[in-house]
Amino acid sequence: MQPTTLILGLGNVLMTDEAVGAEVVRRMEQEIGPDASMVFIDGGTLSFTLALPIGDCSRLIVVDAATMGEPPGSVRVFEDAAMDRQLSVNAKTVHEVSLSDLMDIARLTETLPRQRALVGIEPAFVGWGDRLTPAVEAAIPDAIARIRSLLDRWNT
Numbered sequence: 001m002q003p004t005t006l007i008l009g010l011g012n013v014l015m016t017d018e019a020v021g022a023e024v025v026r027r028m029e030q031e032i033g034p035d036a037s038m039v040f041i042d043g044g045t046l047s048f049t050l051a052l053p054i055g056d057c058s059r060l061i062v063v064d065a066a067t068m069g070e071p072p073g074s075v076r077v078f079e080d081a082a083m084d085r086q087l088s089v090n091a092k093t094v095h096e097v098s099l100s101d102l103m104d105i106a107r108l109t110e111t112l113p114r115q116r117a118l119v120g121i122e123p124a125f126v127g128w129g130d131r132l133t134p135a136v137e138a139a140i141p142d143a144i145a146r147i148r149s150l151l152d153r154w155n156t
Contacts, residue, residue, distance in 0.1 A: 003039040006057040007147065010043045010064040017123030017136045021063040024143045051102055055111030059154060061147055062099060066120025073135035074122040075142045077150060083118040115154055119143055
């Protein structure tokens with residue numbers, strides 16, 4: 001059975017709150033355990049190699065630190081067209097490739113996941129460090145709960 005849902009965490013684990021996406025995905029995978037319908041990937045700082053797993057799944061949830069103008073630790077979910085708008089507004093990246101670029105590749109190859117969402121967590125600080133700030137650390141259970149709620153809704 002091929003997984004239908006990709007849960008992709010993004011971020012640099014050496015850059016404080018930038019690591020939140022990877023941490024949410026790691027904890028969620030531990031909580032859920034093996035599930036043939038899902039694949040969990042720590043996408044690091046992005047690469048074109050992520051285009052293949054994105055295109056292989058009909059549902060995509062991306063978890064990342066996102067500057068949204070909210071208080072640190074705020075969690076927001078952007079689905080489908082709202083995700084596309086959020087990526088177009090905040091397309092700046094220091095990575096090899098942006099998430100917006102990966103979505104464009106999926107569109108061009110007609111492999112864009114049918115359902116997709118971005119779970120953004122407002123960072124308090126992004127700089128060298130191997131720990132999340134307290135506000136962002138405290139947001140992880142909320143982010144996981146929102147992902148579970150999204151999956152429940154998508155499953156009905």
